[in-house]
Amino acid sequence: MTFVQLIDCKTSNVDQLNRLMDDWVVATQGKRTATHAIVGRDRSDSTHVVEIVEFPSHEEAMKNSNLPETNRIFEEMVAACDGMPTFTDLDVVRDEQLNKLLCQRFFDEVVNNNNPDLADELCTADYREHDPSLSSYDMDLTQAKREKGEITDAFSPRITVEDMIAEGDTVTCRLTFQGKHTGAYQGMEPTNKDVSGTGHATFRCKDGRIAEAWWNWDNLGLLRQLGVFEA
Numbered sequence: 001m002t003f004v005q006l007i008d009c010k011t012s013n014v015d016q017l018n019r020l021m022d023d024w025v026v027a028t029q030g031k032r033t034a035t036h037a038i039v040g041r042d043r044s045d046s047t048h049v050v051e052i053v054e055f056p057s058h059e060e061a062m063k064n065s066n067l068p069e070t071n072r073i074f075e076e077m078v079a080a081c082d083g084m085p086t087f088t089d090l091d092v093v094r095d096e097q098l099n100k101l102l103c104q105r106f107f108d109e110v111v112n113n114n115n116p117d118l119a120d121e122l123c124t125a126d127y128r129e130h131d132p133s134l135s136s137y138d139m140d141l142t143q144a145k146r147e148k149g150e151i152t153d154a155f156s157p158r159i160t161v162e163d164m165i166a167e168g169d170t171v172t173c174r175l176t177f178q179g180k181h182t183g184a185y186q187g188m189e190p191t192n193k194d195v196s197g198t199g200h201a202t203f204r205c206k207d208g209r210i211a212e213a214w215w216n217w218d219n220l221g222l223l224r225q226l227g228v229f230e231a
Contacts (some may be wrong), residue, residue, distance in 0.1 A: 099169065103203050128140065191227065193225060
């Protein structure tokens with residue numbers, strides 16, 4: 001279970017805390033078990049600072065706490081604070097990354113359930129698509145739906161999201177796909193061959209919708225499977 005520790009302190013020297021964080025990151029390289037750290041300052045009180053540190057589990061957090069480098073930095077942190085920091089230990093019981101849910105829904109319903117019109121709901125009105133396999137590297141949603149529809153008609157592809165990583169307003173996905181060439185594709189008549197391959201997609205989200213997307217597919221591998229090129 002993911003574990004989060006909140007370190008709450010008062011200090012008039014936030015810059016010193018940031019320097020200590022930098023020192024800790026360098027000193028614990030190859031040893032630390034923390035996966036994510038955030039330092040925030042209270043808008044209503046500039047001396048109130050909260051550090052949020054995430055770990056894979058409470059057990060991993062304890063390993064991190066026992067590092068001599070962590071103890072040293074903590075002592076220096078206490079010296080930089082106006083009093084002893086307080087700690088809140090949290091077992092994460094729910095972690096909803098909403099942009100990831102949005103992008104997963106796009107794959108599940110728009111692509112795998114062949115419901116392209118749902119993209120009008122999931123994407124912004126000024127959506128832009130970038131895909132070197134299409135006729136233009138910069139196109140609007142209407143054109144993207146039309147050209148992606150030709151691919152769907154030709155292969156009835158099913159996409160599996162192997163990995164999905166979100167940071168800020170950006171979501172990046174590692175993909176695999178399977179399909180069968182049962183329709184015309186770029187002038188090629190159906191071969192009835194099974195095809196598969198890999199790809200990546202990166203989405204920029206805005207206000208709960210997808211505003212921009214970048215796609216990359218192994219098109220050369222696809223054409224080889226169709227017999228256009230020799231392996």
